[in-house]
Every structure is written in C-alpha cells, then in structure tokens.
Amino acid sequence: MKNFIFQNPTKLVFGKGQIEKLSELIPLDVNLLITYGGGSVTKNGVYDQVKKALKGRSYTEFWGIEPNPRVETLRRAIALGKVKEINYILAVGGGSVLDGTKLIAAGIVSDKDAWEIVLSGVAENQIPFASVMTVPATGSEMNGGAVITREETHEKFSFGGDYPQFSILDPEVTYSLSDHQIACGLADAYTHVLEQYMTTTGQSRIMDRWAEGLLLSIIEIAPKIKESPNDYELMADYMLSATLALNDFIRMGISQDWATHQIGHELTALHGITHGHSLAIVMPGTLRELKVQKHDKLLQYGERIFNITEGTEEVRVNKAIEKTEEFYRSLGLTTRLSEENVGEDTIETIARRFNDRGVAYGENRNVTGDVAREILRKCI
Amino acid sequence: MKNFIFQNPTKLVFGKGQIEKLSELIPLDVNLLITYGGGSVTKNGVYDQVKKALKGRSYTEFWGIEPNPRVETLRRAIALGKVKEINYILAVGGGSVLDGTKLIAAGIVSDKDAWEIVLSGVAENQIPFASVMTVPATGSEMNGGAVITREETHEKFSFGGDYPQFSILDPEVTYSLSDHQIACGLADAYTHVLEQYMTTTGQSRIMDRWAEGLLLSIIEIAPKIKESPNDYELMADYMLSATLALNDFIRMGISQDWATHQIGHELTALHGITHGHSLAIVMPGTLRELKVQKHDKLLQYGERIFNITEGTEEVRVNKAIEKTEEFYRSLGLTTRLSEENVGEDTIETIARRFNDRGVAYGENRNVTGDVAREILRKCI
Numbered sequence: 001m002k003n004f005i006f007q008n009p010t011k012l013v014f015g016k017g018q019i020e021k022l023s024e025l026i027p028l029d030v031n032l033l034i035t036y037g038g039g040s041v042t043k044n045g046v047y048d049q050v051k052k053a054l055k056g057r058s059y060t061e062f063w064g065i066e067p068n069p070r071v072e073t074l075r076r077a078i079a080l081g082k083v084k085e086i087n088y089i090l091a092v093g094g095g096s097v098l099d100g101t102k103l104i105a106a107g108i109v110s111d112k113d114a115w116e117i118v119l120s121g122v123a124e125n126q127i128p129f130a131s132v133m134t135v136p137a138t139g140s141e142m143n144g145g146a147v148i149t150r151e152e153t154h155e156k157f158s159f160g161g162d163y164p165q166f167s168i169l170d171p172e173v174t175y176s177l178s179d180h181q182i183a184c185g186l187a188d189a190y191t192h193v194l195e196q197y198m199t200t201t202g203q204s205r206i207m208d209r210w211a212e213g214l215l216l217s218i219i220e221i222a223p224k225i226k227e228s229p230n231d232y233e234l235m236a237d238y239m240l241s242a243t244l245a246l247n248d249f250i251r252m253g254i255s256q257d258w259a260t261h262q263i264g265h266e267l268t269a270l271h272g273i274t275h276g277h278s279l280a281i282v283m284p285g286t287l288r289e290l291k292v293q294k295h296d297k298l299l300q301y302g303e304r305i306f307n308i309t310e311g312t313e314e315v316r317v318n319k320a321i322e323k324t325e326e327f328y329r330s331l332g333l334t335t336r337l338s339e340e341n342v343g344e345d346t347i348e349t350i351a352r353r354f355n356d357r358g359v360a361y362g363e364n365r366n367v368t369g370d371v372a373r374e375i376l377r378k379c380i
Numbered sequence: 381m382k383n384f385i386f387q388n389p390t391k392l393v394f395g396k397g398q399i400e401k402l403s404e405l406i407p408l409d410v411n412l413l414i415t416y417g418g419g420s421v422t423k424n425g426v427y428d429q430v431k432k433a434l435k436g437r438s439y440t441e442f443w444g445i446e447p448n449p450r451v452e453t454l455r456r457a458i459a460l461g462k463v464k465e466i467n468y469i470l471a472v473g474g475g476s477v478l479d480g481t482k483l484i485a486a487g488i489v490s491d492k493d494a495w496e497i498v499l500s501g502v503a504e505n506q507i508p509f510a511s512v513m514t515v516p517a518t519g520s521e522m523n524g525g526a527v528i529t530r531e532e533t534h535e536k537f538s539f540g541g542d543y544p545q546f547s548i549l550d551p552e553v554t555y556s557l558s559d560h561q562i563a564c565g566l567a568d569a570y571t572h573v574l575e576q577y578m579t580t581t582g583q584s585r586i587m588d589r590w591a592e593g594l595l596l597s598i599i600e601i602a603p604k605i606k607e608s609p610n611d612y613e614l615m616a617d618y619m620l621s622a623t624l625a626l627n628d629f630i631r632m633g634i635s636q637d638w639a640t641h642q643i644g645h646e647l648t649a650l651h652g653i654t655h656g657h658s659l660a661i662v663m664p665g666t667l668r669e670l671k672v673q674k675h676d677k678l679l680q681y682g683e684r685i686f687n688i689t690e691g692t693e694e695v696r697v698n699k700a701i702e703k704t705e706e707f708y709r710s711l712g713l714t715t716r717l718s719e720e721n722v723g724e725d726t727i728e729t730i731a732r733r734f735n736d737r738g739v740a741y742g743e744n745r746n747v748t749g750d751v752a753r754e755i756l757r758k759c760i
Contacts, residue, residue: 001551001616003395008388014633015383205600205617205622209593217585236381237585240632244586249629252620253394 001204001253008144008248011166014240016232018168019046022053022090024128025166026240030088031083032059035101037093038066046134050092060084065093068156068268068275069100070121071115078114080108089129095138098131099146102161105129118148123161123174128163134173136239137185137276139192139246141167149269156269167245171235178181182225183331184276185242190218190327191279192245195257198287199363201252201296209377210250212304214241219305222331259362260286263372266350271342279334282327285379287321291372293364336380381584381633388628391546392621396612397446398548399426399512402433402470405546406510410468412439413461415481417473418446424556426514430472439593440464440483445473448536448648448655451495458487458494458698469509475518478511479526482541485509498528500546503541510545512731514553516619517565517656519572519626521547529649549623551615562605563711564656570598570707571659575637578667579743581676583634590630593685597621599685602711639742640666643752646730651722660708660715665759667701669751673744690756717759727756 013021016082026032034050041047062077081089081104091101106123107114117123133141140146147158167301177185197211221237228234245252263286264278291298295317302320311319328335337343354360355369369373393401406412416432421427440459457480461469466488471481486503488496513521520526527538557565577591601617608614624630643666644658653661671678673688677699682688682700691699708715717723734740735749747755 001395001613001620003398005391007391011385011387012632013385015381018383161463203612204620205597206593206620209597210590211591213586213593214527233381233582236633240381240584240586252392253616317540 002255004253006248006252008142008163010163010247012142012166012243013166014170015236016170016172018170019049020053021168022050022132023057025168026054026088026090028057031075031084031086032057033062033084033086033089034059035062035065035077035089035091035093035097035104037097038064040093040176041134044134044173046092046132046173050090050132065097065100067094067096068147068150068272069103070151071098071103071118072151074100074103074107074148075114075154077104078311081108087127089127090157091129091131092134092135094135095140098133098140098164099138099148101131102126102140102146103131103148103159106161114148115150118150118157118159121159123159127376128161128165129162131167133167133169135177135181135185136169136242137175137181137188139189139243142243142247145246147271147275148343154269156265158265167243169239171232171239174239177229177231179226179229179332180274182229182238183333184274186218186222186225186238186276186331187240187280187328187333188276189242189245190215191260191276191283193218193250194283194324195261196251196254198294198297198301199255201300205253207250207252207254208300212301214245214250215235215301215305217241220325223329226332255363257363259367259372259375262354262361262367263350263375266353267342267346270346270349271340273340273342277333280331280333281337281340281379282375284321284325284328285336285375285377287324288378289375290362290367291317291321293366294366337376347373350376382635384749386632388522388543390543390627392512392522392623393548394550395616396550396552398550399429400433401548402512403437405548406434406468406470408437410463410508411466412437413457413464413466413484414439414441414522415445415457415469415471415473415477415484416441416443417477418444420556420685421472421514424514424553426472426512426553430470430512432675445477445480447474447476448527448652449476449483450529450531451483451498452531454480454483454487455494457484461488467507469507471511472510472514474513474515474696475520478513478520478544479518479528479748480518481509481511482506482526483528485490485711486541495530496527498530498537498539499538502560503539505658506542508545509542511547513547513549515557515561515565516549516554516622517561517568517713519569519623521549522623522627522629525626527645534649536645537593547623549619551612551619554615554619555610557609558608559606559712560610560654562618563713564654566598566602566605566656566711567660567708568594568656569618569622569625571656571663573598573630573639574663575641576631576634578670578674578677578681579635579637581680584632587630587632588680592681594621594625594630595681595685601708602707606712635701635743637743639747639752639755642734642741642747643730643755646733647722647726650729651720653720653722657713660711660713661717661720661759662755664701664705664708664715665757666757667704668758669755670742670747671697671701673746690736715759717756730756
C-alpha cells in the first residue's frame with residue numbers, strides 16, 4: 001500500500017424528507033446564492049421543498065447551469081456572485097449543477113478567468129458550498145472534483161478543490177429521473193469504481209473488496225430498478241453507491257487509472273454524448289486494448305464479480321471484458337461508437353489532442369494519443 | 381435503509397515515516413499536551429520520532445494512561461491540563477491512550493467530574509485532539525467514541541464526542557506488538573464489524589458487502605501475520621482494517637447490535653480480560669443464544685464469508701457460528717469462560733448489573749440481564 005492522506009469532511013444527510021433540514025444546515029449569517037439547472041427541480045417538487053425549508057430567508061438564484069456545465073455560463077454566475085457579494089452557495093440539481101457551482105465558488109474569490117482556474121487543475125480558494133443532489137451519478141456531492149466544458153473549443157477538463165460542506169441525498173427525488181438518466185448514472189458509478197479498481201493487483205485487500213462490493217451491488221440493483229424505479233430501497237442503494245463510488249473511500253493507498261474518463265470527456269466535448277454513456281462505450285475498449293497490462297486484475301474481477309472460473313486465463317479475461325460490455329448494454333446504453341455515428345475522424349481528433357498535450361493517461365501513464373486511438377478503434 | 385447523517389472529519393495520515401508530519405499537522409499557536417501509556421513507545425522508537433518531529437516546540441507530557449484507561453488516572457491529567465491551560469492534545473499510543481485523551485479533552489473544559497461526563501454519554505465540549513496510533517484495534521483513531529473504566533467500582537462505560545483532528549498510522553510501528561496484542565487487535569476489529577453486520581438482513585447491500593469485505597480481509601491476513609509479523613503490506617492491511625471497522629463507514633443507514641461489547645466490557649471490568657479477547661469469548665455465545673433472531677444474517681454470513689452452502693439451514697447456521705469461534709481460536713485466543721476461570725458468580729453479577737440498570741442491549745433491545753446470563757452460559 002502506498003502512503004496516503006485521507007480526509008473527507010462533507011456531511012452526508014441521507015434519506016426521506018431531509019431537504020427540510022436545509023434551514024439548520026446553512027449558516028444564518030451568509031449571503032446565499034442558490035444554483036440550479038434547466039428547471040427539472042420545479043417539476044419534481046424539489047424546488048418547492050427548498051423554498052419551503054428556506055422560507056423567510058433571503059437569497060439570490062441563478063438558473064440554467066446545463067449538463068456538462070459550460071464555463072461561458074458559469075462566468076455569468078461568477079459576475080453575479082461578485083456583485084451580490086455572495087459567500088455561500090447551495091447547488092440544487094445533479095452533478096453538473098454542483099460541478100459548475102464548485103467553479104463559481106472559486107471564481108467569486110479569484111481575479112483569474114474561470115477557464116484559467118480549470119486549466120490550473122486546482123482551485124486554491126473557494127467560498128463554502130453545499131448541495132441538494134438530485135441525480136445519483138458523478139459523486140460530486142462528496143468529493144472535491146469538478147468537470148467543466150468550454151463550449152467555444154469543445155474542451156472538457158477537471159479541477160480539484162474543496163468538498164461540499166454538506167450534501168442532502170433524498171432517494172425519493174430520483175423517482176422522476178428518466179430511464180436514460182438512471183442508465184447513465186449507474187454506468188457512471190460503475191465506471192468510477194472500475195477506474196480505481198482495474199489496476200495492479202495486490203495493493204490493498206480492503207480497497208479491492210470494497211470496490212467489488214460496489215460493483216456487485218450496482219449489478220444487482222440495475223435490473224431491479226428497471227422494473228421498479230420507484231422502489232425506495234433500490235433507489236437508496238443506487239444513490240449511496242454513486243456517492244461511495246467517488247468519495248475517496250475506495251482509493252486509499254492504491255494506484256488509479258482514469259484513462260477511460262479522459263477519452264470519454266473528449267467524446268462528450270465533441271459529440272455531446274452523456275458522460276455516463278461515453279464511459280460505457282470507452283471502458284470495454286480500454287479493457288480490450290490494455291488487457292495484458294490489466295490481466296491479473298481482470299482475472300480477479302471476472303471471478304469475484306461474474307463468477308468466471310473456467311477456461312484458460314485468456315478465455316477468462318476475454319469473458320470478463322464481454323460481461324462488462326454486456327452489463328453496460330443491459331442498462332439500455334449503446335456501447336459502440338458506430339451506434340452513435342462516431343467515426344475515424346473523431347478518433348483521429350482525440351488521438352491528436354492527446355498527442356498535442358504531450359501527456360499520457362492511465363495507471364502507467366502509457367495512454368498516449370496513439371494508445372487512445374487503439375482503444376477507440378476497439379470501440380467501433 | 382434508515383435516514384442517516386454521516387460526517388467523519390478526521391484526517392488520516394497513513395504510511396511509512398508519516399510521524400515526521402506532526403510538526404505541520406499540529407497548529408503552531410497551541411498549548412500542547414502529549415499523552416502516553418506505560419512507556420512502550422520509548423522502546424519501539426515512536427517516542428523518539430515524535431520528539432524529533434516536534435523539536436524546538438514546547439509541550440507538556442502526561443505518562444501512564446493504562447490499558448482500559450481509568451477515570452482515576454485521567455482526573456490527574458485533567459487537573460494538569462487545567463493548570464497548564466492546555467488547548468490541544470496529542471495522544472501517542474494505542475486505543476486506550478486515545479480513549480483516555482478524549483476524556484481529558486472534555487474534562488479540561490468542563491466543571492463536571494470526569495466520571496459524570498462518561499455517564500452522561502456525550503462530551504458536549506472538547507478541546508481539539510489528535511493521535512499517533514500504535515496499536516490497531518479499537519478504531520478510536522477515526523471515531524468519536526471512548527471507553528473508560530472506573531477502577532473503584534469495576535465499571536466500564538463509553539461516551540461519544542468529537543473525532544480526532546488527525547491520526548497518523550504508520551504500519552511499521554506495529555512490528556513491536558506482541559502476538560497477544562495482535563490477536564486481540566484482530567479480534568476487536570473483526571467483532572466491531574460483526575456488531576454492525578450481524579443484524580436484520582436486507583437493510584443495505586453496500587454496507588453488507590463492505591462489512592463482508594473487512595471480515596474476509598481480516599480472515600485472510602490473520603494467519604499470514606502470524607508467520608510474518610514484520611511484513612509491511614500485511615500490517616498495513618491490518619492497520620487499515622481496524623480503522624475502517626469502526627469509523628462509521630460501514631454503518632450508514634442500518635441497525636447495529638453491540639450487546640457483545642456491553643457484556644465484554646463487564647468481563648474486562650471484573651476480570652481484566654483484554655478487550656479484544658473478551659469479545660472473542662462473548663461473540664460466539666451471543667450468536668448461539670440469538671441464532672433465531674439472527675438466522676437470516678447468519679446464513680448470508682456463512683455463505684459469503686465461509687462458503688457454507690450445504691446442509692439444512694440449521695446446519696449452516698450452526699456451522700457459521702462454529703467457524704466464527706474457530707476464527708477467534710485461530711488467532712491464539714481462548715474462547716471460553718472456563719478457560720479464563722470465570723464462573724457462575726461472574727455471570728450472575730453481570731446479569732444483575734444489567735437488570736439493575738433497567739436497560740436492554742442489542743439490535744432489538746432484548747438483551748436484558750436474563751438474556752445476558754443465557755449468552756454467558758453458552759460461553760462456558
């Protein structure tokens with residue numbers, strides 16, 4: 001195990017009816033901004049619950065943070081926050097609203113342009129922020145990361161910073177999610193786990209078991225949720241799995257990968273494919289291309305997750321990859337670029353972008369543009 | 381899943397050589413007290429590492445917090461802390477030193493007697509404290525609990541309060557632990573998991589899987605540690621498992637038991653049996669006595685932990701309990717009261733104490749004195 005420092009101070013407030021706790025969770029003496037997405041919270045009752053909980057308090061609202069939040073939109077929120085001297089933000093919505101809010105929280109106390117903050121990789125200073133999370137997927141509700149898109153150049157990058165002060169997770173608010181949102185959320189959570197798990201074996205027995213525990217749980221609930229999307233217990237497991245998949249709990253002292261995410265971000269930036277969906281397409285290709293490097297972990301994964309114990313090692317490795325793609329398809333997602341009309345030109349664009357950046361991704365920092373090209377070709 | 385609020389702000393600083401980070405972890409402007417146990421840290425090099433890390437800084441030392449820390453000792457530390465106007469404490473030692481420190485941290489800012497604070501169940505106010513943890517067992521390094529003994533009356537009770545600001549865990553400091561300390565530490569960690577797991581089934585798939593992941597890991601490393609107690613990777617897994625077994629991570633939204641701990645505390649208070657050892661004796665008895673209530677979870681546990689899939693349900697339940705006792709014995713611990721010369725008189729004392737308190741323990745609050753008597757009779 002590697003040396004590590006772990007600290008996750010976010011207060012998780014989980015369960016039915018917890019939105020009413022907002023009034024006691026947000027300090028009384030702050031100048032509050034509330035951020036939202038496109039308006040779905042006005043339809044599913046969340047907006048009304050928030051308004052009721054904060055009755056009698058004054059706050060500013062900012063609407064319209066879109067999926068894959070755009071720096072162009074967030075700059076407007078930052079300008080508003082500066083004028084209004086905002087010093088606390090509540091994000092009400094999904095991972096995109098919260099990710100955007102993390103950048104607003106940094107931009108309000110910075111002289112830099114917002115995109116500069118993103119490119120620097122780290123927000124050095126942020127005002128406090130919190131969330132009412134409505135879409136289980138990104139894990140943003142309990143981590144310090146955010147992913148921002150620059151529409152102008154079709155670029156998508158992440159940066160790190162503070163953790164939310166608190167996040168309210170009420171599984172009941174997920175009842176209004178579409179099948180596609182749920183499929184992408186489950187794919188996102190599953191892939192987050194794989195990015196931290198599908199690496200060198202033998203680094204930590206416990207981290208392996210906990211990652212496997214999340215994978216097994218997600219596989220178990222996915223088909224049940226299709227049948228019963230309003231089952232509280234199922235949606236509670238789904239909501240908690242998304243949070244625990246990316247809140248540092250399963251990456252203590254171990255190496256990580258994230259090459260699939262880097263490639264997926266490009267597909268989203270260039271073609272607008274939903275984040276979780278992009279991962280469902282790329283992950284099987286990553287595993288195919290890197291199956292020698294990931295051989296031992298693929299064997300362990302195959303056995304512990306899919307009970308694959310028969311056949312040669314090569315057969316078992318291939319079977320584990322097939323089962324992974326099958327899982328993503330079982331969610332109702334396509335898993336091939338050709339199904340999304342993405343072709344060679346996009347593959348070349350991504351390969352060139354990676355090569356131009358002069359950086360390589362993945363556990364062993366060997367996913368260059370050329371390797372990304374091979375991964376994407378295995379996704380056709 | 382039940383509604384829950386989770387927040388664990390402790391910074392975990394894990395790995396080789398991390399003690400040198402003390403100087404940056406402890407604020408410069410505090411009036412520092414360092415607490416220790418009986419002196420083992422002077423032999424294993426930890427004391428020298430702490431002194432070196434804090435070279436040039438002034439602090440007060442308090443030595444002699446014993447295993448099962450006594451309120452009588454801690455009152456002296458509290459008095460010293462008040463005189464010296466201490467406002468930050470670093471505990472250097474095992475769970476007992478840290479548990480005692482949690483009471484000192486409360487006592488320094490309270491007018492109440494220290495035992496009153498313990499009996500109240502909650503420390504309302506504490507000065508900040510942190511730890512260099514040297515004995516993986518209690519999980520105190522990342523939770524808000526503490527267990528204190530009153531020697532005068534042979535009583536042992538727990539209270540809750542703040543979490544450590546940080547805890548440094550260097551697996552190398554465990555190399556000097558005795559076989560018995562390691563056995564008790566592993567038994568303690570294993571039992572902590574069971575207290576949060578061996579309850580009603582179907583409350584949370586993820587919490588079940590994570591608890592099982594810890595149990596499987598502990599079972600896997602225990603015999604290997606016996607052969608190689610200076611293997612860094614093994615001791616790292618051991619150290620992390622003890623922390624994660626009791627830091628709230630595996631009890632989100634689920635019921636818990638803790639009857640075994642309540643009974644074990646009595647055995648320690650009355651006979652001085654090491655905490656982890658007392659649990660190894662009581663847990664199998666608890667499972668035998670409550671096997672109807674815990675039937676479904678025992679089946680799940682038997683299958684997922686010990687691969688028990690054959691025979692009638694009764695056979696499998698009994699087998700799971702046997703395997704549990706075998707595991708504790710495999711650590712090198714006795715698992716029967718008779719082996720420790722504890723007899724009927726002690727059983728009666730414990731039953732009377734429980735009945736006198738008028739409270740019942742366990743998941744269903746049905747472990748009265750009379751049930752505790754039956755549990756203990758099944759441990760003879």
